Amino acid sequence: MALLKKNIWLLFLFVLLASCTLLIYLSFARWNGMMRHYDELQQGVVKHWYGSFSSVLEQQEGIITLMGKTLLLQQRERNVQNDLDEIMALNPEIFAGFALISTAGEVLELTSNLQSDNLPNLSELPQTRDSFGYAMTTDKMVLGRTYNAPRLVVPARKAIYDKDGQLLGVMTGALKFGSEDGLFGRTQVLGDFNRITILRERDHYIQYATNGQPLADFYSEPMPAIEYERLLAAMKMNRSFDFLHARDSGQALSFERISEDGRGTVRGVALYNERYEFWLISEIEESFFIYQFMHVFAGYLFIMVMFQLAMFFLFRSIDRSEKKQRSVLEFQANHDPLTQLPNRNFLLSKFEEWRANKTEFSLLFVDLDNFKGINDSFGHKLGDELLVRLASRLQKVIQSRDLLIRHGGDEFVMLISDERLEAAENLVANRIFSACENIDVQQKIFSPGVSIGIAHFPQHGQELDELMRAADIAMYDAKRKRNTVRIFQPDLEGKYLLRARIEQLLRGAEKRGEIYMNYQPQVDSSGRLHGVEALVRWNPPELGFVPPDQFVAVAEHSGQMTALGDFIIDNALQEIADIQSSSGRSFCLSLNISVKQLSEPDFADKLQEKIVASGLAFVNVVVEITENILIDDVERMRAVLEQIHAQGIRISLDDFGTGYSSLSLLRHLPLDEIKIDKSFVDHLIEDETALRMARNIVAIGRNYNVTLVAEGVETEAQLECLNQIGCDLYQGYYFSRPLSAEALRCFLDERPL
Known part of the structure; x- marks a missing residue:
């Protein structure tokens, strides 16, 4: 935390990372929630379709079973066509027609709406031969291939036996698909993104396929075997259930597989009808989920971006405020609050730069001679104003490459970049003394006088403390006469040390x-x-x-x-x-x-x-x-x-x-x-x-x-x-x-x- 306090942008980065983590978590949770939601919706749709279709098939099988035996046994004694028409009239919205078929595949009787001069032999037609033959080998109703004549219909066939088990023939009933009054006319899908497929397991033909409107030519070709195997493999990949047990027990199976065109992924739910041997499948392409998710994610992202922008501007404001405050503190730490001149701290930081970049320079220690008397006589407020005026004057004395420092009290330090010691002394004589004369403060004129000591780098020292000490010694020697200047000499050091020892x-x-x-x-x-x-x-x-x-x-x-x-x-x-x-x-x-x-x-x-x-x-x-x-x-x-x-x-x-x-x-x-x-x-x-x-x-x-x-x-x-x-x-x-x-x-x- 101490590091975060030192750099506000590290804290902002932490907030950004936390926000991104939260965005990822919420997005992940939203994705999973959406997957669960649509899985539940698809299960509901599948069960609804499954229940509707299975119910109709069971009704159809019951009618065929009850009426087929009677009609086949009494076809010479009864008007079979009228009987078939009466059966169809029971539910004309679903039933498209009925027919009695001989064991040889010939049409014996059929409803009046199916009358034709060219009746087919079901055992000979490719589209009917398989289901017709299979119907005569089992005691359950068998679904035939869907065809369009001119509406979509699904034939359902069941073999009819006498009491001795002798095969009498096959009764066929056609169920209407694909119209408002058809079998699935009122059965809804989740939307055009949702595809419902009724797939016959035995030969992989699709009985029905819709996304709200029947898909074109879905019945013309069977599902390729490899696609069917992929579908089963996708169902088996779900570890949350045992495939065979779930299939045989009528449990809805959730799966995820590659789409038939191979360009994406679909997620679906399938339900198997063991008796009629079909899969009822609901599928939604993952691109729809991604599209839906991106809408939600865009909202999340927008909120996060707005939050981060707000945080950015807040942290930038804090950072600017801190930088401004830091700049003020640095200025206060490195400048004298009264005269606004650099102080000793600034001198310490700049001296190394001077020493590294200059072969020779002079350090001047400047001390006012009579400042205490002015303070005592006229007050510290006037004395402070005098120092401000004097600082301004001294600043004009030096060149831009030189440095003026307020060392404290009535003491100033100058770094003069002129390499000639004589030039530094001449500068003092001609300018600094003049700057300390006739200073107008509160309508009073002051000439406090100044004593100056000069030390030269590197002759009199290479460290700041050495130069300051040498200039200070020279200044104290100048103080003996006041309003004068002294250049440091080695013999002055002995006097200075003696004076310090005496003190x-x-x-x-x-x-x-x-x-x-x-x-x-x-x-x-x-x-x-x-x-x-x-x-x-x-x-x-x-x-x-x-x-x-x-x-x-x-x-x-x-x-x-x-x-x-x-x-x-x-x-x-x-x-x-x-x-x-x-x-x-x-x-x-x-x-x-x-x-x-x-x-x-x-x-x-x-x-x-x-x-x-x-x-x-x-x-x-x-x-x-x-x-x-x-x-x-x-x-x-x-x-x-x-x-x-x-x-x-x-x-x-x-x-x-x-x-x-x-x-x-x-x-x-x-x-x-x-x-x-x-x-x-x-x-x-x-x-x-x-x-x-x-x-x-x-x-x-x-x-x-x-x-x-x-x-x-x-x-x-x-x-x-x-x-x-x-x-x-x-x-x-x-x-x-x-x-x-x-x-x-x-x-x-x-x-x-």
Whole structure:
């Protein structure tokens, strides 16, 4: 049954075979039923004819027996002709005439209607000699050969004996056939297809033959001996009865034989009269049965054909529906429901074809840079519409021979059939980046940016997984700068594996005690401690010390930043609170907050609760953010920062001037502090441009009335230069390396109040 469910046409074939089997069974049953029906009809006809004919013969024999002896003995004393006429008058519809015949065959007396000047001698005529002679050898009535004079008559003769057994003569009576008032005038047949034959056994002459009308010249010749033998053989073939017993007991015998012309088969029923030695036979040619059966069979066939046509159209409808549904399911299985682009399943099925038919091609892994920020800010519905628009644009970027796949989320994969790696890179630079710019969605313009990794077949792998991995590694390297493209290089794999190892080992590191805090002191121009910046450190036994710029980025990308950020805030607040409590000194604590943390809907409330729990004053807590935080969603970030600032917590902008910063940030954000990046401080002395940039940043800070903090101060010359341009606070190795909590306690003891 499972196989039938898989293919509806197998089920249809089963129905067709079942219908054909039913048709054959019904046809076979109908044929047999029809054979039984006509066999019963023929038996009824045969018995009716047999009864009628036998009754007349017995009547004829009785009359002949009673009257013949009287007339032969008293023919001189009586008017024999009148007596014979009176006998015929008893039943003129049947009796055609009577005659008294001498033992020599001469006609002694006859009815008036048979008077002739030329009376035959029955012992001499060929047509009468046999039956006349046979009648004088038996005590039963003997039927003579049928003749037409001018009507069909059958002579019946019986020898007449005196009381001493002496043969007196033969009395003959003629029975009328073949007319409405004749012997069989009112006896019916089943139809013109039904032939009734009265066959004399002794010499095989036919006494009578009709199919509703007497057959022409049936009496002229006897049935050929071979045909008669075939008739008997056909009767003997019926195993349902014993032939001799059935014949002698007057049982109807059913048979089937070859027709006399040899062109077909006839089926019939025969009944034998032992006394008068004749067979009464009813026959129907099988062609009639076939004709009748074909009418019934045509009806059956018509019904079956109509049923099968109905079944065919039903199954075709089901099959089309299933194919349509299967096509829909296959499309859904191989295409992305949102963008209608092929999906990873489709890529898996097509990759082998690409690999078999192309010597070289490029696989591009495309990932949007700022899609999450768009989703979070404007909702997933707009984000979905953006993906649909972008998919349509990307589809126009590639040629018809190329393939674009939505890999999932905001990731796309392209198979580019250009054999030149440089051509694939040029395609990315000139078209894909352009496709990701100025996308109009709901009357808003978006340019999310895109990072792309490229792997080339077969240089970077021959299996799909190998190429995907290589392109993914290149894409992650591109992500470091965003909106750029990278071609896979072998050395990137080492970085990728390290990043994957870091991601694996980082999970649960804070619970295992591998994560700890250091604090970078911040001092004013006189050397007094103003505050500390909390710096997270990780020292796993498997890798050794891992710099923050390596594992923090991994934590953000792998979704571990929330747990890590909570650990940093909790531990830094608690350790600094303990130090301030034990030392009796109050200073600021700067906490670096990532975009993942700020994107949490309840971050501001959670931070407030943590600060309250630690016992630190809100004014002594500084939240440090980088410019990259503002790239994702300025408006949302500003709302969160304003909520934090309203609680008394100070806001510091780190790495100012290195990337996205603009004066509008200073005007719209609640900033209390700007940090001059170490990249400017490093080159203050020898690079006039760096010095000019530092001066500009200080001037901007002064205009916006914010505190200026210089990072990475390592020499006295740098300190003096920064003092001259007007910095407020400093941090760097010139004052102190990052310190553990205990080392910070000692540092405080050594510093003036």
